[in-house]
Amino acid sequence: MREIDPDFLALPLRRLADAALTRARELGAEHASFRLERVRAETLRLFDARLEGSIDADDLGFAVRVVKDGTWGFAAGIELTPEAAAAVAEQAVTVAQVSAPINREPVELAPEGVYADVTWVSAYDIDPFDVPLREKVDLLGDWSRGLLGQVDHVSASLMQVKEQKFYADSAGTITTQQRVRVHPSITVMKSDGERFDDMRTLAPPVGRGYEYLTGTGWDFPAELATLPELLAEKLAAPSVESGRYDLVVHPSNLWLTIHESIGHATELDRALGYEAAYAGTSFATFDQLGELTYGSKIMNVTGDRTAEHGLATVGWDDEGVQAQSFDIVRDGTLTGYQLDRRMALLKGLGRSNGCAFADSPGHPPLQRMANVSLRPAEGGPSTEELIAGVDNGIYVLGDKSWSIDMQRYNFQFTGQRFYRISGGKLAGQLRDVAYQATTTDFWRSMDAVGGPHTYVLGGAFNCGKGQPGQVAPVSHGCPSARFRNVRILNTVQEGGK
Amino acid sequence: MTPQETVERALALPGADQRVVIVDEGSTANLRFAGNTLTTNGVTRSARLTVISIAGSGVGVVSRAAVRPDQLADVVAAADAAARDAEPAEDARPLVAEGSDADWDDPVRRTSIEVFSGFAPALGECFATAEASGRRLYGFAEHQVDSVFVGSSTGLRRRHDQPTGRLELNAKSPDMTRSAWAGVATRDFADVDVTALDETLAQRLDWAKRRIDLPAGRYETILPPGAVSDLMIYLYWSAGARDAADGRTVFAKPGGGTRVGEELSTLPVRLFSDPARAGVECLDFAVAHASGREQSVFDNGLALTETDWIRDGRLTNLVQTRHSAELTGLATTPQIDNLIMESATGGGTLEEMIAGTDRGLLVTCLWYIREVDPQTLLLTGLTRDGVYLVENGEVVGEVNNFRFNESPVDLLNRMTEVGTSIRTLPREWNDYFTRSIMPPIRVPDFNMSTVSQAN
Numbered sequence: 001m002r003e004i005d006p007d008f009l010a011l012p013l014r015r016l017a018d019a020a021l022t023r024a025r026e027l028g029a030e031h032a033s034f035r036l037e038r039v040r041a042e043t044l045r046l047f048d049a050r051l052e053g054s055i056d057a058d059d060l061g062f063a064v065r066v067v068k069d070g071t072w073g074f075a076a077g078i079e080l081t082p083e084a085a086a087a088v089a090e091q092a093v094t095v096a097q098v099s100a101p102i103n104r105e106p107v108e109l110a111p112e113g114v115y116a117d118v119t120w121v122s123a124y125d126i127d128p129f130d131v132p133l134r135e136k137v138d139l140l141g142d143w144s145r146g147l148l149g150q151v152d153h154v155s156a157s158l159m160q161v162k163e164q165k166f167y168a169d170s171a172g173t174i175t176t177q178q179r180v181r182v183h184p185s186i187t188v189m190k191s192d193g194e195r196f197d198d199m200r201t202l203a204p205p206v207g208r209g210y211e212y213l214t215g216t217g218w219d220f221p222a223e224l225a226t227l228p229e230l231l232a233e234k235l236a237a238p239s240v241e242s243g244r245y246d247l248v249v250h251p252s253n254l255w256l257t258i259h260e261s262i263g264h265a266t267e268l269d270r271a272l273g274y275e276a277a278y279a280g281t282s283f284a285t286f287d288q289l290g291e292l293t294y295g296s297k298i299m300n301v302t303g304d305r306t307a308e309h310g311l312a313t314v315g316w317d318d319e320g321v322q323a324q325s326f327d328i329v330r331d332g333t334l335t336g337y338q339l340d341r342r343m344a345l346l347k348g349l350g351r352s353n354g355c356a357f358a359d360s361p362g363h364p365p366l367q368r369m370a371n372v373s374l375r376p377a378e379g380g381p382s383t384e385e386l387i388a389g390v391d392n393g394i395y396v397l398g399d400k401s402w403s404i405d406m407q408r409y410n411f412q413f414t415g416q417r418f419y420r421i422s423g424g425k426l427a428g429q430l431r432d433v434a435y436q437a438t439t440t441d442f443w444r445s446m447d448a449v450g451g452p453h454t455y456v457l458g459g460a461f462n463c464g465k466g467q468p469g470q471v472a473p474v475s476h477g478c479p480s481a482r483f484r485n486v487r488i489l490n491t492v493q494e495g496g497k
Numbered sequence: 498m499t500p501q502e503t504v505e506r507a508l509a510l511p512g513a514d515q516r517v518v519i520v521d522e523g524s525t526a527n528l529r530f531a532g533n534t535l536t537t538n539g540v541t542r543s544a545r546l547t548v549i550s551i552a553g554s555g556v557g558v559v560s561r562a563a564v565r566p567d568q569l570a571d572v573v574a575a576a577d578a579a580a581r582d583a584e585p586a587e588d589a590r591p592l593v594a595e596g597s598d599a600d601w602d603d604p605v606r607r608t609s610i611e612v613f614s615g616f617a618p619a620l621g622e623c624f625a626t627a628e629a630s631g632r633r634l635y636g637f638a639e640h641q642v643d644s645v646f647v648g649s650s651t652g653l654r655r656r657h658d659q660p661t662g663r664l665e666l667n668a669k670s671p672d673m674t675r676s677a678w679a680g681v682a683t684r685d686f687a688d689v690d691v692t693a694l695d696e697t698l699a700q701r702l703d704w705a706k707r708r709i710d711l712p713a714g715r716y717e718t719i720l721p722p723g724a725v726s727d728l729m730i731y732l733y734w735s736a737g738a739r740d741a742a743d744g745r746t747v748f749a750k751p752g753g754g755t756r757v758g759e760e761l762s763t764l765p766v767r768l769f770s771d772p773a774r775a776g777v778e779c780l781d782f783a784v785a786h787a788s789g790r791e792q793s794v795f796d797n798g799l800a801l802t803e804t805d806w807i808r809d810g811r812l813t814n815l816v817q818t819r820h821s822a823e824l825t826g827l828a829t830t831p832q833i834d835n836l837i838m839e840s841a842t843g844g845g846t847l848e849e850m851i852a853g854t855d856r857g858l859l860v861t862c863l864w865y866i867r868e869v870d871p872q873t874l875l876l877t878g879l880t881r882d883g884v885y886l887v888e889n890g891e892v893v894g895e896v897n898n899f900r901f902n903e904s905p906v907d908l909l910n911r912m913t914e915v916g917t918s919i920r921t922l923p924r925e926w927n928d929y930f931t932r933s934i935m936p937p938i939r940v941p942d943f944n945m946s947t948v949s950q951a952n
Contacts, residue, residue, distance in 0.1 A: 045789065051584055053788035056575075057560035061543070074539035078563040095538050098610050102621045104534040134582050153743055191744045194751055196872060274531045277635035277667035277678070280951070362525075362541040403867040403900070405879045407951035410900050412877050414869060434869060434877075436900070436947060467529055467637040467665075468539075469928040487947075494902035494946060495875040 002121050004178045008038060008164045012080060013176070017168035019082035020064045023089040025170060029066035029073075029096075031109060032089070033169040035318060036062040036080075037361040039161065040129060044136060046156040049144035051137050061361035064089045068096035070106030074364040110344035110352050112321050114172040120315025122179035123308050124209030128160040131210045139213060143186060143224055150228035151188040152196075158213075159183040159205075159461060161473075165318070173320035181207050181311055181473055183461055184220070188227045192235055197431070199231040199416055202252040202398050204458040205473070207309040217309070230417065230429075237429040240418065242490040246393035247435060247483045248386045253415045254374070255458030255476035256399040261439040262294075262301055263372040263476065264465075265408035266328050267355075268337035268347065278467050280406025283439065284334055286347060292334040295443025298377065301329035303338050303370035305354050310371040311459045311473035312357075318365035321354040328372060332444075340367040359470040366466045371459075373477035380451030383480040389448065393421040394433065394488065399458075401434070412436040414491070434489040442483060450479035498566045501602060503546060504648035506569055512577040513550035513557075515592055515650040517797045519786060521545040524607040525641040528617065532633045533624040540610050547786045548576035549794045551592075555583035556794060558787050586795075588788050588820035593798035594651040596782065601646075606658045608642045616664075616686045623695045627668065632699060635667040640686060645784055653798040657780045659834075660684045663922055663931050666691065667882060668698035670705075674952050675895070677701035678861055678882035680723065680922035682931045701861075701883055707894030709886050711948075717857035718943035719850050719887070722921035722935040724863045725838065728876070728905040729768060729935065730926050731866060733836055735874055736806060737791045738815035742825045747874040747906050748815060755815060757827060762810035762909040765841035770833035771803040776920050777932035779834040791832055793818035804830050809841065810909070835932035840915035847937040850916050852890040858943070859885040859892065862924035863901070874904045879949050881924070898952075899945035914939035 017034040024032035037059070044054035062085065063076040073096025077088035128136075140156040147154045160182050168174045183205035189198040203218045212218060249257070264282070269275055271282040284292055294301075304325035305314050314323050319341045328336045339349060340356040357368035387395055398416025405411075418433040419426045437445075459475035498506075500520035507518040523543040529536050547560040550573070557579025561572050616638065627634045640662040647655045662683040669676045677698040683689050720728075741748035741755040748756045772781035783799040785792040796818050805813040814830040822829040851859060861883035869875040877900060884896040916937040923933060 043787075047790075050587055052587075052790065053558075053794075054579075055547075055558045055560055055787035056579070057545075057547075057786075058562055060562045063541075071535065072537055074537065076539070076541040078542055078544055080563070080565075091540055095540055095610055098613070098617065099528065099535050099538045102528070102530065102535045102617060102624060104624075105532075132582070133579060137584070153745075189743075189745060196744050196749070198745075273633075273635070273673065274536055276531060276669065276673070277637065277665055281673065283950070362543055364537055364539055366537075401867050401869045401877065403865045403877045403879070405898065405900070405949040405951040406864060406881055409951050410879070410947060410949040412869075412900060412902075412946075432870075438950065467928075468525065468527055468639060489902075489946070491870050491875055491902070492873075494877075494944065495870065495873045495904055496907060496942075496944065 002124065004119060004121060004176055013166040015082050016062060016080060016085040020085040020089040021168065021170055023086040024064065024066050024093065027090065027093045029068045029093060031067040031170055033065050033167065034062065035361065036166045038164045039360060041161045042129065043159050046140050046144055048148060048153055049141045054133060059360050063361050064092045065364055066092045066096055067107045068093050069100060071096045071100045071103040072107055076362045107342060108345050109341040110350065112341065112351065115175060115316060115320065115322065116172055117174045120177045122207050122313065124180045126210040127180060128182055128210040129162055143220065147188055147224060147228060151190045151231060153189040155187045157185050167318065167320060169320050175316040175320060177315050179207060180209050181205060182210065182212050184213055186224060188231050190231050190235055195235065197231065197235050199227055199234060200398065202416065205311060205461050207311050207313055233429050234417065234431055237431045239432045239492060240430040240488060240490050242488055242493060244485050245488050246390045247486045248383065248390060248393065248395045248421065248480060249483065250383065250397040250480055251456035251458055251478045252398045253396045254478045254481060256402055257413060258372060258374055258476045258478055260402060260404045261408055261411055263369045265439065266337050267367055268339050268343040269367045271337060279465050283407045283409050289334060293332055293444065294329045294334050294440060295332045296446045297332045298449055299329055299332045299443055299446060300375040301372060302326065302375060303328050303353065303372050305370050307371050307475065307477065309457065310475040312369060312371045312475060317354040317356045318358050319352065319356040321352045321356065324353050326353045338367060338370055343367055357472055359472055363468060363470050366470060368465060368472040369463060369474045371475045374449065376452045376455045376479035377449045380449055380479065383450060383454050386448055386450060386480055386482045387421055387426065388424040389482060390421045391423060394430065395419040395421055395426060409438050411439065432491045434491050436487045436489055442486065445484045445486065446481055447484055448482040450481060454479040500605060500646040503569065504646055507548055507573050508648055508650055510570060510573045512573060513552050513580050515551040517549040517592065517647065517649045517794060519547040519784065520646040522605045522644045523641060525639065526608050526610045526612055527639040528613060529637045531635045533628050546572060548573050550576040550580040552580040554585040554589035555580045556586045557583055558794065560786060586788065588793040588795055588818060590795040590819050592649050592651045592795060593653055596798050597654040598656050601654050601656055605644050606642050608640050612640045612686055613638065616689055616691065619691050623691055627695065630699065631671055632702060633669045633671060635669065636665045638664045647784060647797055649798065655782050655798055659780060661931055662686050663927055664689055666694050666698060668702055670702060675702050675705040676882045676952055678924065680924060680927065682920065682922045704885055704892050705883065705895035709894045709896050711896050713899060713945050713947045715942040715944055718940050719854065719857060719859045719937055720940065721847055721860065721937050722919055723924055724860055725938055726921050726923040726933040726935040727863050727866060727925045728908065729838055730836060730923055730930050731876060732874065732905040733806065736815050738817035738825050738827060739790045739821040741815055746871055748812065755825060757812050757815060760811050761807060761906060764912065764915055765809050766807060766838060766915055767805065767841065768807040768838045769803065769805045770835050771837060772801050772833055774835060774837060777835040777934060779932055783831045791816045793820055796831060799831060801831060801833050804833060837934040838936055839918045840936060844914065844916040844936060846917050850914060850937055850939060851887055851892065854887045854890060857887050858896060859887050864925055866925050869902065874906050875902060876904060877902050898949040900947045900949050902944050902946045908940055911942065912938045912940050
């Protein structure tokens with residue numbers, strides 16, 4: 001188990017927290033929290049094996065959030081001195097006072113235990129920021145050069161993030177945490193003179209270190225070796241005939257459908273209308289908790305902030321709530337929501353399930369997504385067995401385009417690869433494919449989920465929500481799964497061609 | 498340490514052959530509300546130092562937040578070391594040498610929660626009116642001031658202070674089945690009339706009391722300026738010269754090269770950017786914290802001037818750096834932070850276009866816009882917060898929402914009417930892009946691909 005970097009611990013964390021929380025108490029805040037964060041991110045991009053650009057950037061600062069006379073107040077600062085921390089606490093109280101006349105709903109928080117000075121570090125072996133930039137560029141360059149000549153162009157990127165958070169609140173909780181995530185991605189491109197197309201690696205972003213690029217958790221050389229031939233086949237593939245088909249969806253595509261149609265739809269703040277003007281609301285309204293038939297009986301979905309290597313995995317959330325695992329859909333029925341402390345109390349749900357997150361020291365915590373995952377069937381079928389059960393269908397791999405409406409009903413997704421299934425066997429790639437459905441129709445049409453050996457943890461670094469906009473990393477695990485009679489569009493025809 | 502002192506000290510340290518130093522200072526204030534009550538709020542400050550070191554033609558970039566004076570040398574040394582270790586950069590060009598601003602030494606400009614001192618009470622009154630009238634108001638108000646200081650070893654000293662404000666206001670019926678939206682961009686909130694916006698939304702909620710269900714299909718559709726801006730911004734973001742030359746976008750010519758010079762619309766429309774355009778003034782020199790497909794750190798400080806992307810319906814320029822301009826043989830035309838679309842022949846207002854419609858749809862805004870096919874720039878997305886049926890020149894009721902599949906490039910070719918351009922706020926992209934002037938347009942056959950049940 002790694003330890004939190006000494007240079008982060010050397011910052012005046014406790015002195016600043018004490019100054020801010022003391023000042024907030026003096027000014028009459030009912031509740032106050034202090035959060036100091038350093039988020040370091042390095043991104044490098046290569047095109048045709050040449051470095052196109054790289055940047056090593058960090059964000060360092062702190063925030064004070066108070067509840068004063070039942071109204072939130074939030075302020076953020078950048079000068080790491082006790083005087084500045086106290087001044088920012090005063091600003092937060094002022095913001096609460098200025099805002100009070102337009103607040104008609106007093107803020108109260110669900111109770112949570114006190115965690116006095118606890119620490120947590122995510123599971124990784126090699127800190128990517130300990131690896132020289134040149135070594136990373138050389139690795140991506142070698143991968144790219146191995147593909148050039150077989151394809152027209154190769155684009156390669158590597159995103160790496162190290163997030164360090166110190167949190168203290170007026171109840172006495174103090175947490176110090178550090179986590180690392182990486183996302184390598186390679187895209188190959190080819191043209192036949194008339195059309196062009198591309199194909200991206202299916203390797204998901206993960207909560208691991210640099211070891212992910214060198215053989216732990218993914219075999220990049222093996223996947224890269226397949227891309228040129230797969231892209232050539234895609235470019236020469238027939239255009240899909242629009243209509244209704246049975247689908248077998250690989251986890252590399254299904255994670256995003258879960259994210260959009262289950263993950264966001266079961267955020268309680270959305271369901272209650274707090275995101276109505278921006279991200280939207282949810283068809284899964286609170287009055288349907290325990291009643292809504294979300295999907296077929298084999299659909300079981302959990303939320304967790306505990307999965308090893310999960311992108312939303314933490315020890316404690318940004319309101320000092322310990323990470324948990326909880327049910328969202330059980331046997332096809334909606335049974336739970338993702339919560340923060342205010343939402344939990346507002347609806348009498350007891351304790352928060354720990355989904356508060358802020359993406360930077362300059363933003364307040366919002367209810368953000370846990371790792372929301374579809375459970376595999378114990379002893380369930382392989383992907384090949386799922387395909388064998390389809391007479392006329394399509395097998396979908398990899399995510400690409402996505403869009404869903406503001407109540408999470410109507411969605412449309414494309415992918416990296418689509419294969420025709422005929423008589424239970426794969427019959428070559430198709431192109432110009434999109435699948436479109438209503439959330440509950442889609443999940444109710446799921447007639448088989450794969451076994452644990454088909455389960456993959458997918459995800460993204462950049463889930464957006466809130467105003468001001470925030471991005472959050474999140475993982476979604478799922479097995480391969482089969483869906484019946486889904487609408488397939490031909491995207492060229494949709495474009496009027 | 499002021500931003501100007503930071504720039505001078507970083508440039509004066511020994512080490513790399515040349516440096517560009519960028520200091521970004523930001524301040525924000527925001528109010529968020531839902532159901533006629535405040536939900537969140539905040540004030541923030543940020544400060545970032547970016548050091549771009551050049552050794553030979555190798556580049557190293559290190560960017561750090563909240564840098565203290567005693568940390569400055571470490572940041573510069575890290576950038577210098579990265580430059581020495583780097584391969585030669587293919588976009589390497591002589592640094593921009595000319596340019597200084599008379600207000601270089603002025604203090605940083607900032608915003609505060611006080612920017613809402615007039616707006617917040619007016620919003621509170623709107624909450625009371627809405628509550629009494631059976632409406633619920635949701636939305637977000639934000640003001641920010643971003644200052645950027647750019648200095649280089651070649652003597653460049655440029656600064657820009659950019660105020661940006663936006664208000665999104667969304668009214669809903671208590672059962673959430675009727676919804677209407679309006680948004681405005683502002684520099685300082687002094688010109689925001691939230692009461693008038695609320696009255697507009699109240700009228701639209703009244704329109705929605707008559708509900709008309711229509712199936713998916715192709716409809717004559719009026720897109721208002723805000724919806725047009727969302728589509729044209731996506732087109733602009735997809736207009737990189739390098740990607741087009743590499744055959745990766747809708748602006749690639751089959752067989753090689755770009756489509757610059759090709760007619761995209763038979764109507765005399767102009768799509769352009771102009772840093773000096775009144776009401777949407779923006780940064781008038783290039784700022785690049787890292788190199789990429791459409792920006793180069795070597796171009797920092799390059800003057801930005803009025804630039805046509807489409808003129809008289811013809812593709813005129815693509816977004817690019819000095820390096821990509823040499824590769825494509827086209828003019829150097831970096832991205833500019835505003836976008837304007839106008840018709841050379843003028844046009845009617847949105848109200849006049851509604852009055853001139855026998856039967857068609859009036860859309861309020863588009864949402865969750867994503868690319869489906871880069872080859873045609875086919876986009877998908879949803880209508881949101883009000884689709885209205887127009888018959889015999891009048892709105893007769895509200896229609897269900899739809900998912901659309903359309904390409905903005907194809908729409909330029911199919912649109913039959915372009916109205917008067919006005920300052921507008923894009924609904925989908927206003928987190929990133931607020932400065933646009935757009936017209937309403939009429940499309941005879943907009944592709945509403947499927948019905949969305951969302952309200």
